[in-house]
Amino acid sequence: MTLLDVRNLTVTYPGGAAAVRGVDLRLDAGQKLGIAGESGCGKSTLALALLRLLPAGTKVTGEILLDGEDVLTMRWGRVRAVRWAGASIVFQGAMHSLNPVHRVGDQIAEPILLHRKETPAGARRRTGELLEHVGLPAARVSAYPHELSGGQRQRVMIAMALACDPALIIADEPTTALDVMIQAQILRLIEQLVDEQDVGLMMISHDLSVLADLCDRLAVMYAGRVVEEGPARAVHEDARHPYAAALSAAFPRIGDPASRFAPRGLAGDPPDPAAVPSGCAFHPRCPVAVEGCDTVDIGLREAAPGRLAACVHVPAGNSADARSTP
Amino acid sequence: MTTPPPLLSAQGLHVTFPGRHGGPPVRAVDGVELDIRPGEIVALVGESGCGKTTLARSLLGLVPPTAGRVSFAGQRLEYSSRALKAYRRRAQLVLQDPSGSLNPRHTVYDAVAEGLRIHGYAGDEREAVTQALSRAGLRPPERFLLRYPHELSGGQRQRVVIAGALVLEPELLVADEPVASLDASVRGEILALLLRLRDELGLAALVVTHDLGLAWNIADRVAVMYLGRIVETGDVEQVLTAPRHPYTQALLSVLPDAPGEPVVLAGEPPDPSRIPTGCRFQARCQVLAGGEAERAGVADRCRGEELEVLGGGGEEQVACHWARARVTT
Numbered sequence: 001m002t003l004l005d006v007r008n009l010t011v012t013y014p015g016g017a018a019a020v021r022g023v024d025l026r027l028d029a030g031q032k033l034g035i036a037g038e039s040g041c042g043k044s045t046l047a048l049a050l051l052r053l054l055p056a057g058t059k060v061t062g063e064i065l066l067d068g069e070d071v072l073t074m075r076w077g078r079v080r081a082v083r084w085a086g087a088s089i090v091f092q093g094a095m096h097s098l099n100p101v102h103r104v105g106d107q108i109a110e111p112i113l114l115h116r117k118e119t120p121a122g123a124r125r126r127t128g129e130l131l132e133h134v135g136l137p138a139a140r141v142s143a144y145p146h147e148l149s150g151g152q153r154q155r156v157m158i159a160m161a162l163a164c165d166p167a168l169i170i171a172d173e174p175t176t177a178l179d180v181m182i183q184a185q186i187l188r189l190i191e192q193l194v195d196e197q198d199v200g201l202m203m204i205s206h207d208l209s210v211l212a213d214l215c216d217r218l219a220v221m222y223a224g225r226v227v228e229e230g231p232a233r234a235v236h237e238d239a240r241h242p243y244a245a246a247l248s249a250a251f252p253r254i255g256d257p258a259s260r261f262a263p264r265g266l267a268g269d270p271p272d273p274a275a276v277p278s279g280c281a282f283h284p285r286c287p288v289a290v291e292g293c294d295t296v297d298i299g300l301r302e303a304a305p306g307r308l309a310a311c312v313h314v315p316a317g318n319s320a321d322a323r324s325t326p
Numbered sequence: 327m328t329t330p331p332p333l334l335s336a337q338g339l340h341v342t343f344p345g346r347h348g349g350p351p352v353r354a355v356d357g358v359e360l361d362i363r364p365g366e367i368v369a370l371v372g373e374s375g376c377g378k379t380t381l382a383r384s385l386l387g388l389v390p391p392t393a394g395r396v397s398f399a400g401q402r403l404e405y406s407s408r409a410l411k412a413y414r415r416r417a418q419l420v421l422q423d424p425s426g427s428l429n430p431r432h433t434v435y436d437a438v439a440e441g442l443r444i445h446g447y448a449g450d451e452r453e454a455v456t457q458a459l460s461r462a463g464l465r466p467p468e469r470f471l472l473r474y475p476h477e478l479s480g481g482q483r484q485r486v487v488i489a490g491a492l493v494l495e496p497e498l499l500v501a502d503e504p505v506a507s508l509d510a511s512v513r514g515e516i517l518a519l520l521l522r523l524r525d526e527l528g529l530a531a532l533v534v535t536h537d538l539g540l541a542w543n544i545a546d547r548v549a550v551m552y553l554g555r556i557v558e559t560g561d562v563e564q565v566l567t568a569p570r571h572p573y574t575q576a577l578l579s580v581l582p583d584a585p586g587e588p589v590v591l592a593g594e595p596p597d598p599s600r601i602p603t604g605c606r607f608q609a610r611c612q613v614l615a616g617g618e619a620e621r622a623g624v625a626d627r628c629r630g631e632e633l634e635v636l637g638g639g640g641e642e643q644v645a646c647h648w649a650r651a652r653v654t655t
Contacts, residue, residue, distance in 0.1 A: 151594060179373040180538075180580055180581070182594065184580035184588060185592075188588075206509065207582075208510070209581075209583055210582045246511055247510055249514075250510040250511055251539060252539045253583040254539060254581065255542075255566070255567045259543060260543075261521060261543070263513070263514040263521070263540075263543040263544060264514045265512060265515045266511040269479035269509070285511075
């Protein structure tokens with residue numbers, strides 16, 4: 001069953017920056033979708049748009065169907081009900097997302113009290129259970145954020161996201177500031193929770209190798225667009241879009257002689273969303289750009305069964321708006 | 327082939343900070359030997375809190391060691407301000423976050439020329455600045471001279487920081503997480519720049535990082551640090567493809583592309599004010615917990631016998647009772 005269906009989403013900030021420029025995505029219950037991209041590609045804006053968390057004045061068009069219901073046309077009361085209970089977000093940087101002057105237990109209990117109309121005692125019990133579920137002792141409910149390590153704080157954030165049994169969890173760079181070993185612990189926890197509770201996961205990260213390892217499907221974003229989408233492993237190991245290939249190569253596999261003394265990257269920088277290049281937005285950095293790439297904007301094409309890529313080097317034929325079928 | 331004498335050498339280095347609220351002292355660097363030879367790139371890897379940044383700062387004379395010593399080009403480092411100033415002409419630091427290490431109100435020219443001015447450079451300042459910028463890959467340099475940091479991208483800012491380090495023509499760069507704050511596609515270019523500087527100028531580098539992939543990309547040698555000590559060191563190919571220390575094995579096994587079952591260590595590294603007795607890794611060691619150390623007959627030594635400090639030379643070494651028992655039996 002389709003849990004989340006994003007259709008032709010565009011987000012334009014008040015200053016004119018087109019952060020998301022026509023994105024189609026879908027996610028089934030129990031599925032894990034990874035969104036990879038660099039700063040400014042629109043991946044975090046996408047996450048915020050899903051729950052209408054963008055600042056006032058931002059222009060959002062398209063459709064965001066959560067369980068068949070369009071988030072963009074919901075009344076405010078309904079949006080508030082959907083947040084936490086329908087879909088929740090684990091933000092990056094748990095240090096800044098937790099309130100430093102409140103005990104973590106009270107912060108986890110807040111959505112439970114608001115959304116599930118629990119009694120304070122019931123909410124306390126549930127908070128203790130949630131903490132144990134994410135691998136922290138229940139006694140930590142009375143800790144303040146500064147008393148916890150970065151990994152523990154991220155566990156608290158995850159407990160909070162699970163508090164109201166949402167059907168969809170959006171994780172925006174949940175492990176970015178953490179050490180590799182703590183990152184492995186958190187990723188394993190997320191994977192286990194998604195598997196046992198059958199929730200949908202949308203995980204956003206700059207680290208394509210982590211997403212390829214964790215997710216079922218992977219979408220690579222560049223300049224506000226999805227430029228490649230497909231089964232996660234296949235996208236990482238055999239990308240069809242030159243940007244996805246370059247991003248993949250930026251995470252070397254240890255032991256691979258081809259990357260020894262040969263760090264790979266791209267010249268130039270990711271584009272500014274306020275000044276997206278003409279034609280294919282990737283053409284100024286593209287190693288295989290040909291004549292016409294600077295004028296013709298290529299949409300997603302079927303690169304292989306179940307795989308889409310937006311590049312002129314992918315043979316046309318299966319037309320642009322072919323949407324991925326799960 | 328004879329190995330050249332080390333350019334930079336740490337011998338028995340200890341850095342201890344006083345404990346907070348009368349607590350036990352924090353042994354951030356707890357006995358380290360490390361040599362860096364001319365033109366060599368050494369990666370110092372470890373998790374946050376392992377002491378890698380303190381070690382790097384101490385090698386540059388920014389933190390005086392509590393015990394042990396640092397030598398540069400065969401001479402013991404002195405801590406008078408005059409001696410340190412002379413030293414910093416030859417060994418330069420590149421910091422992690424280029425947005426934080428550049429003054430927002432200085433132009434690129436001022437940022438790069440600052441070192442020259444401090445050291446009273448007698449030659450043509452403009453010439454030196456443009457040359458450093460162009461070596462750091464900002465071409466044509468004239469286009470960048472009058473820009474301010476906010477007008478540059480993250481990658482360009484890091485190149486300015488590197489140009490500022492290069493302008494004094496040092497022999498050694500110490501780079502603390504040089505690409506951690508950059509976008510993935512931009513990192514490769516900065517790493518390629520470090521490699522090119524080594525090839526063209528013979529610049530040696532100590533790269534402090536948590537990223538083992540980075541070590542694989544650019545380093546000749548790697549030193550893995552845990553709780554203030556180097557626990558495994560050797561050639562990158564050797565250490566990263568056939569790790570011997572259980573900690574190195576675990577670090578490598580949790581990388582997304584790693585083959586085999588990941589070994590996820592529970593908990594977090596202990597506080598450096600409470601370093602365990604015996605092997606400092608014993609509390610989290612999967613080999614000891616899994617009973618393999620017991621079978622190898624070294625479990626008692628793991629719990630009770632501290633390992634000696636590894637030598638700083640190039641040879642492959644590991645500070646682990648179990649790994650050593652495996653070789654000898």
